[in-house]
Each structure stands twice: as structure tokens, then as C-alpha cells.
Amino acid sequence: MIKIILQAGQNGPVTGTRLEDLSELVTDEKSTVWVDVIDPTKEEIARIGKRFEFHPLALEDVERGGQRPKIDQYDGFQFIVFYGLTTELDRCRSHEVNIFVGKHFMVTFHDSHLAVITETAERWHTNVGAMGNRGVGFLLYSLLDALVDGYFPVLDDIAERADTLEETIILQGQPSLQAEILQLRRELLMIRRVAGPERDVMNVLVRRDPPLFGRKELAYFQDVYDHLLRITDSVDIYRDMLSSVLDANLSMVSYTLNIVVKRLTSSSIILMSMTLVAGIYGMNFVFMPELDWRLGYPFALGLMVIIALIEYRLFKRIGWL
Structure with a gap:
């Protein structure tokens, strides 16, 4: 589903689902357009790519999915691959978000499991007067910051499950607990594989000073970079803790x-x-x-x-x- 989430200009916010509505908005330098594509089909990817003249290689990455977090520079836009995390049935799940960022627009492709994107759009609608005129750089920061902040509840859930396992092991070690410990380690490894490259993406946005964004936005991207540093440090700490828990369980067994x-x-x-x-x-x-x-x-x-x-x-x- 293609949805025009935001246009912040002289006319205020506009919401719609018609791709044809973008004709005037994209060329308006006073507008900031966010097009969100939920559970994209091949046809929708092709329509969006044709309308914005995206590079075929970037569109191929969107269609295939499973890309490593990265940032690619193309003529007139940047292509960013980021991930959001959710907890489903006591298991950590990652969801790929493909982001195209131009001078006055941002286009996102993702599945329907990421409520954080909808929440970000609602915040922009609510504060369009204060936030809407800051440009696409601040819009990108708001989205990336929301995605990264969503990692902390997932890590807290993993830490809580690890503490519960540790208490259970102290009372009695069980061979069945080993599978749960290894599952938690796999989830932490998945987060590490995502957060590590994302830190490199944020480093590019902060250090190289891309021409699409002004220096005012760099401080905000630095904040997201710092959050990713905290996340990777926490993942390393929890992995060491789980290694100790695994050793303790084996000793108890x-x-x-x-x-x-x-x-x-x-x-x-x-x-x-x-x-x-x-x-x-x-x-x-x-x-x-x-x-x-x-x-x-x-x-x-x-x-x-x-x-x-x-x-x-x-x-x-x-x-x-």
C-alpha cells in the first residue's frame, strides 16, 4: 500500500494514497514529502521507482530484501537500509526498512509489523508547525531515532529473560535450559549484526557531511550514533553474561x-x-x-x-x- 504520510509546506500536512498527488509536491522546494510503502509489491516498487527515477540497482535491493545495513549515494538521492526490531512470542524479530532520501522527499519500504513508523508519522502530524519546516534531514533523523530507540525495549526483554534463566539455574540446572540460553545468544548476535553496520551508516551521515543535509541535522544524527554505540556495548555485555550463564548451567547439570x-x-x-x-x-x-x-x-x-x-x-x- 502506498501512502503519502506528510507534506509540510505552506498548506500544512496532507495525507493521501494517490501517487499522482506527488507531482506538484515533489517539485515544491517548500514541501517535505514522505511516501510510505507498506508490504510493497513488485508493481508498487516499479511505480515508485519510475516516479522518483530511482536507480535500478537500489530498486533491486528493495525487491530482493535481506540486505545488510548500508548507505549508498546516487545522483539526487541516498539509499539507506536500516532495521527495526520487535518482540513476538518472546522472540526477537528484525524488519528491514529501505529508505530513499532526496532533497525534499523521503520514501520508505517496509512490512506491516513496524508500528514505530506509523507512530513517527503521527508525531509529525501533531507537531507539524514545529517540526515540519525543518526539512527532510530532520524527518530522516526522526525515523532513524525511532527505529534505534525501539532496540532498547528488545534488549531489556532479553536481559529480563537472561536474569530469569540465571535464577532458575541457581536453584537447579537443567539441560533443557541450554536451548533457551542459546536462543538468547542467537538473538543478541542478530542485533549485533544489525547494529554494527548501522553504526557505520550513521558515521557516514555524521562524518562526511552529505550535501542533502545541513549542519544543524548533524548533531541529531550524532545522537542516533551514540545510541547505537550504547546498544552494541549492551549487546556485548549481555553476550558475556549469557556465556557465564551457559557455563553455570553446564556446571550445575x-x-x-x-x-x-x-x-x-x-x-x-x-x-x-x-x-x-x-x-x-x-x-x-x-x-x-x-x-x-x-x-x-x-x-x-x-x-x-x-x-x-x-x-x-x-x-x-x-x-x-
């Missing part, structure tokens, strides 16, 4: 296994001693004094019990039982 093995070994030794007594008196020899003894049977049972009690006390003392 090994400790529990050792206890079980000790108890089984102790029980086996006790039973083997009793079996030894039973085996001796079960031999079919003619001359065995205890066979004709009236108290032979109680004596054998008593001997088994005494041996078992002695071994039980011994194993109890050394901590095997």
Missing part, C-alpha cells in the same frame, strides 16, 4: 549428574556386598557348618543388614548419600 552417579554407585556397592553374603551361603557344598545351624538364616540376614548399615554410614560421611 554436571554437578547434578555427579550426585546421581555417586548415589547409584553407593547403592550398587551396598547391594553387591549383600549379594556377596547371599552368594557365599548359596553355594551347594556338603560341609558348610551354617547349613545345619538353626540360627544360620537369621545370622545371614543380620550380617547383610550390618554390612549395609556400615557402608551406608561410610558413604553418608563422605557425602555420597
Whole structure:
């Protein structure tokens, strides 16, 4: 679906879904146009590309998806690949956002799972008087800042799940917890793969001073860059913490296994001693004094019990039982 989210000029905000409405807005230097394409089809990508004269290679990246975060400079516009994060069913999900930025326009392609883009548009509509006239550079900053700020709740959720796992491991280590720990590490690795290149993108926007933006916007992009630094640092910290949690879980599982093995070994030794007594008196020899003894049977049972009690006390003392 193609949606014209914002046009901030002399006429104020305009919202619509007609691509033809862009004819006058794009050429108006006093306007800032944001075209948002939700769940884009090949036809919609082609229509937008033709209208804005986007490079075929950039359109191919949008159509194929799965691109690494990057920024490419083309004649008249920049193509930026960024990612938003959401938490669905206790799992972290990444959503690709393709952004085309020109002198007076911004075009975004993304799926329908990113509510943060709609929220950003609503904030611009609400504050169009204060924010609308700042240009496309500030509009791009608002979008990137909203996407990056969405990483923090995801990291907080991962940290909370890691703390819960750590508490569970302290109480009792379980082999089943290892799969959950590895899942969290995979999610952190995914965030690291996204945030690292995005930091490079922001570094390009800040350090190279692109002609599409003025110096006033650079401070805002620096703020997003700083947020990404915090995110990558947090990811590294959480990964180290999960490595410690994984080691602790393996240690607890090994400790529990050792206890079980000790108890089984102790029980086996006790039973083997009793079996030894039973085996001796079960031999079919003619001359065995205890066979004709009236108290032979109680004596054998008593001997088994005494041996078992002695071994039980011994194993109890050394901590095997």
C-alpha cells in the first residue's frame, strides 16, 4: 500500500494514497514529502521507482530484501537500509526498512509489523508547525531515532529473560535450559549484526557531511550514533553474561549428574556386598557348618543388614548419600 504520510509546506500536512498527488509536491522546494510503502509489491516498487527515477540497482535491493545495513549515494538521492526490531512470542524479530532520501522527499519500504513508523508519522502530524519546516534531514533523523530507540525495549526483554534463566539455574540446572540460553545468544548476535553496520551508516551521515543535509541535522544524527554505540556495548555485555550463564548451567547439570552417579554407585556397592553374603551361603557344598545351624538364616540376614548399615554410614560421611 502506498501512502503519502506528510507534506509540510505552506498548506500544512496532507495525507493521501494517490501517487499522482506527488507531482506538484515533489517539485515544491517548500514541501517535505514522505511516501510510505507498506508490504510493497513488485508493481508498487516499479511505480515508485519510475516516479522518483530511482536507480535500478537500489530498486533491486528493495525487491530482493535481506540486505545488510548500508548507505549508498546516487545522483539526487541516498539509499539507506536500516532495521527495526520487535518482540513476538518472546522472540526477537528484525524488519528491514529501505529508505530513499532526496532533497525534499523521503520514501520508505517496509512490512506491516513496524508500528514505530506509523507512530513517527503521527508525531509529525501533531507537531507539524514545529517540526515540519525543518526539512527532510530532520524527518530522516526522526525515523532513524525511532527505529534505534525501539532496540532498547528488545534488549531489556532479553536481559529480563537472561536474569530469569540465571535464577532458575541457581536453584537447579537443567539441560533443557541450554536451548533457551542459546536462543538468547542467537538473538543478541542478530542485533549485533544489525547494529554494527548501522553504526557505520550513521558515521557516514555524521562524518562526511552529505550535501542533502545541513549542519544543524548533524548533531541529531550524532545522537542516533551514540545510541547505537550504547546498544552494541549492551549487546556485548549481555553476550558475556549469557556465556557465564551457559557455563553455570553446564556446571550445575554436571554437578547434578555427579550426585546421581555417586548415589547409584553407593547403592550398587551396598547391594553387591549383600549379594556377596547371599552368594557365599548359596553355594551347594556338603560341609558348610551354617547349613545345619538353626540360627544360620537369621545370622545371614543380620550380617547383610550390618554390612549395609556400615557402608551406608561410610558413604553418608563422605557425602555420597
